[in-house]
Amino acid sequence: xxxxxxxxxxxxxxxxxxxxxxxELGDTKLIPLRLAMHPGGICPDADAVGxxxxxxxxxMPAIVRKFVENIRFTGRPYLFGIATCGERPGGxxxxxxxxxxxxxxxxxxxxxxxxxxNYIGPVDLMGDAGHRQEKYTGAKSRIAAIAxxxxxxxxxxxEGTNSALLKFGxxxxxxxxxxxxxxxxxxxxxxxxxxxxxxxxxxxxxNITTTPDGVRWGRNCTQCYACIHxxxxxxxxxxxxxxxxxxxxxxxxxxxxxxxxRGE
Numbered sequence: 001x002x003x004x005x006x007x008x009x010x011x012x013x014x015x016x017x018x019x020x021x022x023x024e025l026g027d028t029k030l031i032p033l034r035l036a037m038h039p040g041g042i043c044p045d046a047d048a049v050g051x052x053x054x055x056x057x058x059x060m061p062a063i064v065r066k067f068v069e070n071i072r073f074t075g076r077p078y079l080f081g082i083a084t085c086g087e088r089p090g091g092x093x094x095x096x097x098x099x100x101x102x103x104x105x106x107x108x109x110x111x112x113x114x115x116x117x118n119y120i121g122p123v124d125l126m127g128d129a130g131h132r133q134e135k136y137t138g139a140k141s142r143i144a145a146i147a148x149x150x151x152x153x154x155x156x157x158x159e160g161t162n163s164a165l166l167k168f169g170x171x172x173x174x175x176x177x178x179x180x181x182x183x184x185x186x187x188x189x190x191x192x193x194x195x196x197x198x199x200x201x202x203x204x205x206x207n208i209t210t211t212p213d214g215v216r217w218g219r220n221c222t223q224c225y226a227c228i229h230x231x232x233x234x235x236x237x238x239x240x241x242x243x244x245x246x247x248x249x250x251x252x253x254x255x256x257x258x259x260x261x262r263g264e
Contacts, residue, residue, distance in 0.1 A: 001025075001027065001047040001048055001150075001151060002027050002028075002029075002045075002046045002047050002048075003022075003025050003027065003028040003029070003046055003047065003048040003049070003050065003150065004028070004029050004031060004043060004044060004046040004048075004049045004050070004077075005018050005021065005022055005028055005029070005030050005031070005049075005050040005052060006031050006032070006033040006036065006049070006050065006051050006052065006067070007030060007031070007032060007033060007051075007052040007053070007261075008032070008033050008034065008052070008053045008054070008061065008063060008064050008067070008204070008224075008261075009054065009224075009253070009258075009261065010054060010118065010204075010224030010225055010226045010229070011118040011224075011225065011226065011229045011230075011248055011249040011250060011253075012249045012250030012252070012253025012257065012258075013054060013084045013115035013116065013118065013250050014052050014053055014054050014082070014084045014115075015250070015253050015257060015261075016115075016139075016250045016252050016253055017052065017082060017084055017113050017115065017139055017143075018030055018050075018052045018082065019252075020139075020140060020143045021050070021052075021082065021143055021146060021147060024143050024144060024146075024147040025147050025150060025151070029044075029046075032260065032261040032262075032263070033051070033053075033063075033064065033067045034063070034067075034204045034261055034262060034263070035261075035263050036067065036071065037063075037066060037067050037070055038070065039070050040070065040072060041070055041071050041072065042071075042072045042074060043071055043072065043073045043074055043077075044074070045074050045075065046074075046077050047077060047078065048077055048078040048079075048080065048150055048153070049073065049077045049078070049079050049080075050079075050080045050081065050082060050150070051064070051067075051068065051079075051080075051081050051082070051096065052081070052082035052083075052084070053081075053082070053083060053084070053092075054083070054084050054085065054118075054224075055083050055084065055085035055088075055089050055090060055092045056174075056222075056223060056224075057090075057170040057171070057173050057174040057177070058088060058089070058090025058091065058092065058166050058167070058169065058170030058173075059090055059091060059092050059095050059167070059170050059171075059174075060092050060095045060096060060099075061222055061223075061224070062222055063204060063205065063222045063224075064096075065095075065099065068096065068099050068100065068103075069099065069103075073105060076105070078108050078150070078153045079100060079105065079106065079107050079108055080107070080108055080109045080110060080111070080149075080150055081093045081096045081097075081107060081109075081110040081111070081158065082110075082111050082113060082146070083096075083110065083111070083112050083113070083159075083160065084112075084113050084114075084115045084139075085112065085113075085114060085115070086114070086115065086116065086117030086118070086119065086125060086128065087114065087117070087128075088166075089112040089159065089160035089161075090160060090161065090163075090166045090167070090170050091160055091161060091162045091163065091166060091167055091170075092160060093107070093110030093111075093112070093158030093159060093160050094110075094158055094160060094161075094162040096110065096158070097110065097158055107158065108153065108154075108155045108156075109149055109150070109154055109155060109156050109158070110157075110158030110159055110160070111142070111146045111149075111159055112159040112160055113139045113142055113146075114135055114138060114139065115135055115136075115139055115250075116128060116129075116131075116132040116135050116136075116248060116250075117248075118225060118229060118248050118249075119225070120225060120228060120229070120238075120242050120245055120247070120248075121183075121228075121238045121239075121241045121242040121245070122177070122181055122183065122186075122238055122239065122241040122242075124241075124242075124245055126245070126246070126248060129246070129248075177223070178223070181239075183221070183223060183238055184217060184219065184221035184223065185217075186238050186239040187217045187221070187227065187228075187236065187237075187238055188215070188217075188236070188237060189214065189215040189231075189235050189236055189237075190235045190236075190237055191235075192233045192234065192235035193214075193215060193231075193233060193235040193236075194232075194233055194235070195210055195211075195212060195214075195215070196210075196232065196233075197210040198230060198231060198232060198255065199215060199226075199227035199230070199231055199236060200215070201259055201262065201264055202226050202227070202230055202255065202258040202259060202261075202262060203226065203227060203262075204222065204224060204226065204261060204262060205220045205221065205222050206220070206262075207219075207220045207221050207222075208227060215236075226258065228242065228247065229247045229248055229249045230247075230249060230255065230258060231247070234247055
């Protein structure tokens with residue numbers, strides 16, 4: 001069964017899971033969804049199509065939503081979702097299901113994979129550092145069962161919860177972080193910045209510009225935190241709330257992988 005697996009990743013967690021699943025399934029093509037976001041994009045023929053993404057604010061990232069809105073599927077493939085999260089998936093996969101139904105297609109299954117937390121600020125949720133290996137092991141242990149469900153085209157309700165309360169809480173948190181505290185507007189580079197351009201090159205929305213005079217963030221931030229966690233100098237901060245806090249990216253994912261996601 002030929003499978004296409006689209007993915008979006010900020011710190012590598014989702015890519016690591018997607019790679020493991022692709023290896024288990026066999027005959028699977030991994031495609032960065034960032035490279036298939038043009039309006040009216042047509043998905044190549046496949047028996048199964050997966051969409052893998054991290055959970056932001058208990059929901060789908062805006063960049064993933066935009067991709068799903070634009071993509072067109074050929075035929076009627078088995079569609080499944082993979083949502084990676086630090087602890088709670090919220091209704092991310094239910095949002096994917098609803099969005100696909102609006103396109104008159106169906107999400108056949110949706111799987112949650114718990115991975116190390118990477119939300120560093122302004123509220124630091126990275127207190128699970130001591131349990132990262134445990135989470136890596138748990139994630140790998142899920143791959144065989146997910147692959148079996150995809151091979152068997154098992155149809156089931158998405159994992160997670162469609163709770164209205166959690167939806168409201170996620171939406172409020174997104175508003176607080178985006179509009180009230182204004183995370184995108186507080187991103188900046190400190191004097192430790194070497195102007196290497198890493199943040200510019202890995203930003204999935206082309207939102208960062210590096211010049212000899214400094215680094216500038218635009219207005220198209222998806223809050224993936226790739227710029228913060230991948231900066232080799234640890235020079236990217238959100239206001240003053242992330243100073244001195246450890247950074248994170250998946251140990252099996254490299255800068256080259258992040259550049260591949262951008263098509264560099």
